[in-house]
Amino acid sequence: MKITIVGGGPGGLYFSILMKRQDPSHEITVYERNPEGATYGWGVTYWAGLLDKLRAGDPESAEAIAAASVTWTDGVAIVRDERTVHRGDAGFGIGRRRMLGLLADRARELGVRVAHEHPVTGPDAPELAGADLVVAADGVNSLLREARPERFGAEVTGGRNHYVWLGTTKVFDSFSFAFKETEHGWIWCYAYGFSGEQSTCVVECGPETWRGLGLDRTQEDETLRLLEKIFADLLDGEPLIGREQHGDGAPAQWLNFRTLTTRTWHDGNTVLLGDAAHTTHYSIGAGTTLALEDALGLAAALRSHGADLPTALAVYGRRRRAELVSAQSAAHYSAQWYENLPRYMHLPPSQMFALLGQRHSPLLPHIPPQLYYRLDRAAGRLEPLRRLKRWLGPKVAKAAHRG
Template sequence: MRIVCVGGGPAGLYFAICAKLHEPDHDITVLERDPPGATHGWGVVYWEPLLGILFRHDPVGARRLRAASTLWREQLLTLGGPRTAYLPGYGYSIQRAALLDLLGQRATELGIEVRHQTEVADAAELAELSARADLVVASDGAHSRVRRLAGPDAFGTRTDDGVNQFIWLGTDMRFENFRFAFERTPAGWIWFHAYPSAADISTCIVECAPETWAGLGLDKLDDEAGRRLLESIFAEQLAGHRLISSCHGRPARWQRFTHVTNRSWRHENIVLIGDAAHTTHFTLGSGTAFAIMDAVMLVWFLKEHGEVSAALREFDRSGRAALKPPQDAARTSMAWFERVDEILADLSPGGPAGDPDPVEFAFAMGTRQGDATPLRHRACKVHQVPAVRALGRQAGQSTRWLLDKRRELATR
């Protein structure tokens, strides 16, 4: 089978890897518009379930990814300075550039051709590509060119923008955990989500309501001035470290999240995967995981059905049904963060100017999907005790050791 993947992100590269491992005779090419190493964004996060999927489908690549990743333990929340609260759990993170480098190397090892600085220019070129290939996999992101060139009715694409403004930055502050820092300003609350993504770099996503963004003048400040203002607002949490805007020569920009859905993920022999098919808000932290799961699922249906059109029909039906609950959860999460100022005002004794309890706010954030119960509230309170947190970290370490041993035994 001749397969062309348009887009060299995690979805396209991992699909190519899985398809080649399943059937070495496949002729697979990945087309990527950017030059090698010119990736967008900083770090991505993932959890144990994704690591398990990676080990089942490509243990060689999974070991490399795990070795290159950073472990973070617990979620720490600060509310207006030194007041802190903790939420349990752990996860992994890796620089997006490192992830793509690992996937690209693995694809090349398997005989997959990865062409950089190559893109589909127009509808005629897409039609020609589709005619020459048995399958075209559109893995070119939320603003997919393939999706647009196929025509407005091909996939029934719908996009909705969130309310809040956010900017994706890096920092040379090395966090050891997943950090949420909320700061009150005269214009309203502003916060960051941060996590370690390399030995000396953390990813730092700053977010706020549009009124706060405009009230602070961030809509008018240039890149350097805006970054200096954010460094001053988060000075205590950054401990004198700097924020970094430029990633591979491209300064970060403020934006609103684009929620992408499609009526169908297939059109003739073209199929959408990853962000081209669907997006999930970054507060859910699962975009890369869903992209890789798309890749695995598509390969599985191709294996089961053999014939492309039948495989794409089943992938489209099953994939959209499976993704609807997490997409709904992501919308709920996005909407919750769009109400942060209101929620903090409700939690403030004596009115909006009072000091809200960080533990109560952490509980509200941790149960933003509507799963708040008295038992979970009590568990949140108990987790603030240092001895309890230490036991949780030890339990997590034991869990990781056991899972690593099981994976090694299963892939020998």
């Protein structure tokens, strides 16, 4: 097939790798509008389960990504001025630029043409002429999707809170949070390492706090200095870095997260992948993982139904929409938890942090926080007894039968 991929993010690049591995005779081109090395965002988070899937798809790129990643197990939260630690599962971080570079190198090694600084302006662009398959991996603002809104049925809902992506030279060895109360309300930060030199910091607050602190009207440099002061104990004196300082050319922007869903993921020979098809709130750290899983799902559908493109694309969309339900639900409740943060901040920090880990629960918004915490603790104490009962049950029954 002749395959044209619009968008050189992780999902688009990884899909090109998978298709070249399936059939080296595929003619594949990836068009990316930005210069090579230019990207929005700092680090990417993922969990061990993703590495297993990537190893099955392409061991070489999986090992390169694993080798370039940092890892952590603890979660640390600073609430006002009190620090609390929770143990957790291993998580991984890698610089977004680094990941894109590794995937682009691997794609080229397999014979994929990767063209940077080459925007594709719409479905009638000459770059798409003659393609058997067009993959729209061009992000939440996808030109290919928006050119046919009635076909794809996209719906976007905006979040209440404001957030900004920043970097720092403080290297975190745990996934860290800081929640600070100001005279204008709460403001908080998520921070995680992605290399031996830098970390990502995502700062978020409600609209009242955003305006009250003047963040709606300060320039990037002023914003960074104010946030450094607020989160001084988290940063240990290290500076925050904005996009201009990072070499991206544009100042850091405060945004409202937009949750995107689409009714169908393909139209003719054009198929959506990654943020062009769906978004999930950044607080669950799944955006890149879901895009890579889209790539795996699309490649698998084409392998099974390659001669029947309409069936392959329909199967891909149907399966991935079903698989996304749990992640989209978790993201919805996670975003809601942060939008209602003051509801939890009267708790002792250790209890608040425990409920932060339970923020995906659909029950939590409807149960008083302290009661939910007690019930969750009680359920945790009962779980070993449940496991023992499940283990003993067959053995008791077997002994009774012998008797």
